[in-house]
Amino acid sequence: MYAQGLDQTPANHVALSPISFIERAALVFPEKLAIVHGELRQNWLQTFSRCRRLASALQAKGIAVGDTVAVMLPNTPPMVEAHFGVPMAGAVLNSLNTRLDAASIAFMLNHGEAKLVIVDSEFAAVMGQALEILQKSHGRTPIVIEAQDEPFVAPTGISRETYEDLIASGDPEFEVVLPEDEWQSICLNYTSGTTGDPKGVVYSHRGAATNAISNILEWDMARHPVYLWTLPMFHCNGWCFPWTVAARAGVNVCLRKVDAQTIFDLIRRHGVTHYCAAPIVHSLLINAPQEMKADVPAGVKAMVAGAAPPAAMIEGMESLGFELTHVYGLTEVYGPAAVCVKHDEWESLDISERARLNSRQGVRYHLQADVRVLDPETMQPVPWDGETMGEIMFRGNIAMKGYLKNPTATEAAFAGGWFHSGDLAVQYPDGYVKIKDRSKDIIISGGENISSIEVEDVLYRHPAVLAAAVVAMPDPKWGETPCAFIELKPNAKVTEQDIVDFSKQHLAHFKVPRAVIFGEVPKTSTGKIQKFELRKQAGSVKAIDS
Incomplete structure (x- = not known):
């Protein structure tokens, strides 16, 4: 009986979407501060209006439901607005890592089939290179919009239209429509791609x-x-x-x-x-x-x-x-x-x-x-x-x-x-x-499994250590042994043997690093240590006699 006459209707079932969050913020708290950037102060009503303008302008550019809009922006107001304006237009937001090289950007723009790109002036040069690669390889180039921000305010020539031009062309009264289906895609994010091409991870309105x-x-x-x-x-x-x-x-x-x-x-x-x-x-x-x-x-x-x-x-x-x-x-x-x-x-x-x-x-x-x-x-x-x-x-x-x-x-x-x-x-x-x-970071030494995290936890206890990463190093006898990469705190002085001796106080002997390398530990733009880079280095490191 609970399946009869109890159907979903517009009155009792609306798609979950984060778009509704900004609508409510603008309605209930229109004058409350929403964005601070340098001397800029923007309230929630202004922010909602700008997001509606962005959605309207994107649709005027031919962006339709399911199209990809890529952005390469730092944490500035246009990046906040893109998280609402792009999905308001029914499009999918693809936020590009601002530290990517041109080839990686070109791959993502092509794989995600971006129809429009918003790029901060700071990254215009690398984006320009990526667009050249895309044009040569696939014969197409998306619409490009340049976002200007201090201290990068001079036009770079990558686009004849700025982000503020785009916003000005939009309708502040644009009618916001939630997705018909909350399973509709809202974002596309690429994994770091440490092996092979990066994979495009797709988010839904519901999940967001x-x-x-x-x-x-x-x-x-x-x-x-x-x-x-x-x-x-x-x-x-x-x-x-x-x-x-x-x-x-x-x-x-x-x-x-x-x-x-x-x-x-x-x-x-x-x-x-x-x-x-x-x-x-x-x-x-x-x-x-x-x-x-x-x-x-x-x-x-x-x-x-x-x-x-x-x-x-x-x-x-x-x-x-x-x-x-x-x-x-x-x-x-x-x-x-x-x-x-x-x-x-x-x-x-x-x-x-x-x-x-x-x-x-x-x-x-x-x-x-x-x-x-x-x-x-x-x-x-x-x-x-x-x-x-x-x-x-x-x-x-x-x-x-x-x-x-x-x-x-x-x-x-x-x-x-x-x-x-x-x-x-x-x-x-x-x-x-x-x-x-x-699973790829477990070190198997003489048939024993060594957790690199366990060894790193010990290294972080040393008062001189700022950052630590442990990877497998080839060993003719044991197959693999731990190799530690250490970034020291400013003005700290410590030797390889000091680190080894400290580790012996807290770890079984077979878990103690057999090599210690000092220097800045390579990291991604989000602060993750790039162990794949360290594995390359560890292949030619000489072990300490311990």
Whole structure:
């Protein structure tokens, strides 16, 4: 009987979409501040109007439902507006990594079939090269719009139309229509492509809205948060926080480039309440000169993803008065989709025990259905003993639609009804998950499995270490042994043998690095350490006699 006369209608079923968040913010809080950038102050009504203009102008350029609009922008107002204006036009937003080379950009523009590109003047040169490659290889060039921003205000010639020209041509009363189907695509994000071509990860309106709301729930975000854009918006669409901030009618404090002095200045000036970043950015703040941190208000909520926060980072953040939350995810799950939920009783524990508990990747986001550690062969859960390793797998609304034009990879990623992360982990009796390693990063030495993360955790405890990465190094006797790459804190002095001796105090002998290389550790634009680059170097490193 519950299937009779109880159908979905426009009155009782509307597609979930983050577009609705900005509509509400503009309606309820039109005069509330929405965007801060330099001397710019823009409220939610103005921002909504500009997004409607953008959508209108894009449609006038021939952009239709399902077309791709690529953007190569830093964390500036046009990037915030693109997250609403592009999907308002029915199009799919493809945010390009601002550190990409021309060949990679050309591949993505072609693979994603971008019909229009918005590019910041700073990146006009590399975009120009990419467009040349695209024209020569595939005989087409998308429409190009140039966004100008301090200090890059001089026209570069890449386009005869600027972003402000485009906005001015649009209709501020453009009728916003939500997607007919919440499964409609909203974004396209490319993986880093460490092996082979990068894969295009496709997000839906439903998934974007769901993760944006989950962000609010994980942080208990009150109305009108002041969010600092330390995390690149091109990375998993800023972990969906452009939509999260709109849902809470908060303030987007734009940050063109990560710089410790600027970050502290903005926190003080605007009363920043929240920011997200990779571990390297948090470490940058912790290790900044003391005078730079003066009068920084306590209570700022910081979110960290990537490597688990070591005890030194937790102590450093506490000394700043910042509250650190550890999350975990991948591009394929809209950024973070698991969180290490803290318990009140943890506060009474010593720092080393708190670090151990907080280093876990945790439990599912509120609106994610599940995160489990499964045996990838049998697809059965591993025992919750904190010892038995399996693969982290996700299931639920916060999972990609799939890989664009790659059904084989999509099928493999979703085999058995779960998204396979590729991360090896254990699950504890309380249900919390902890990564032991990426499947490709496990070091097999003399038949023994060595977790590179376990070794890195020890290295981070050394007071001189700013960043550490461990990869496998070929060994004629053991097959593989650990090789450590160490980036030291400013003015720190330590030898290879010092690091080895320190490691021996905390690790079994076979887990101790047999080689230690000092220098800046290569990282992606989002702060992730590029282990594939380190593996190349490790192939010719000579072991220490230890």
